[in-house]
Amino acid sequence: MKKNEWQDDSEYMSYVGELIETPEVQRLADFRQHYFSNRLEHSIAVSFDSYRIAKRMHLNARATARAGLLHDLFYYDWRTTKFDNGTHAWIHPRIAVRNAKKITNLSAMERDIIIKHMWGATVAPPRYLEGYIVTMVDKYEATSEVSVPLFNRYEGLLKKHLKFVK
Template identity: 65%
Template sequence: MTKKINWQNDHAYVAQIEDLLATDAVQRLANYTQHHFSNRLEHSLNVSYRSYLIAKKLHLDARATARGGLLHDLFYYDWRTTKFDMGTHAYVHPRIALRNAEKLTALSKKEKDIIIKHMWGATIAPPRYLESLIVSVVDDYCAIDEYLVPEIQQTSQKLKEKM
């Protein structure tokens, strides 16, 4: 990644998510590769913390943003190989994540919207809240940061070794 984020030292952020982070349901995300170079827990924390910082700076609902961002990909399958009859992964996984999150904790309307709309652009329903838009955009940014940047670095290194 371009820059390692240090969410652990932000006590205000940790206070918003520590109950979720302590659950097996969230910790299990570490067992799933997300963008080739990260696991789903790392990705979810990246999205959650970066979104939280933006929401906080804009005086929005930073708590809902942090929690919704952490739970946005709360699903347990390899999206590269698992396919569904009811729609694409972009459509299906937010609904699965929402169902799993609702089993874990009570969610506000904003947190639900963040989870279900985080794939906006790949899906047609627009976010209802600014916090949802932030998580959607940050999710895309993190996907690029977690996959493309390391891929370019590896390719560059391989080219240097061949020279």
């Protein structure tokens, strides 16, 4: 995704623009997510890319965009905070739904997408195709947020090494 490409998509912004501007969502920028991104950047990337896929597949793009944005609406460092009653993978979607309900009404589909976006690390699969999209895009974005900056950082060393090996 090109930087801030999402801001130029009027349909996408009609679905999530007001949510993005809330203090609760803006606060996500204060939390590092996958080493080279913050939680707000991650959530917008998941939301926008999921929305584009859902739209292309003629699915519920609105619910996909909104749930994608709100899927990680929690305010703690997941690397250091531990829970007695479950893993972060199980707990944080429930916290995200609770926090999202404080700022907007969620449809049944949006709740299911948020709760089950950690499928694979948790056992309950998404009920809707839109949930599978957010789940897979979340994994893709997390991987990209770590691997792309690392590759860019070490690309010169890698090219130099490969040239030496030839």
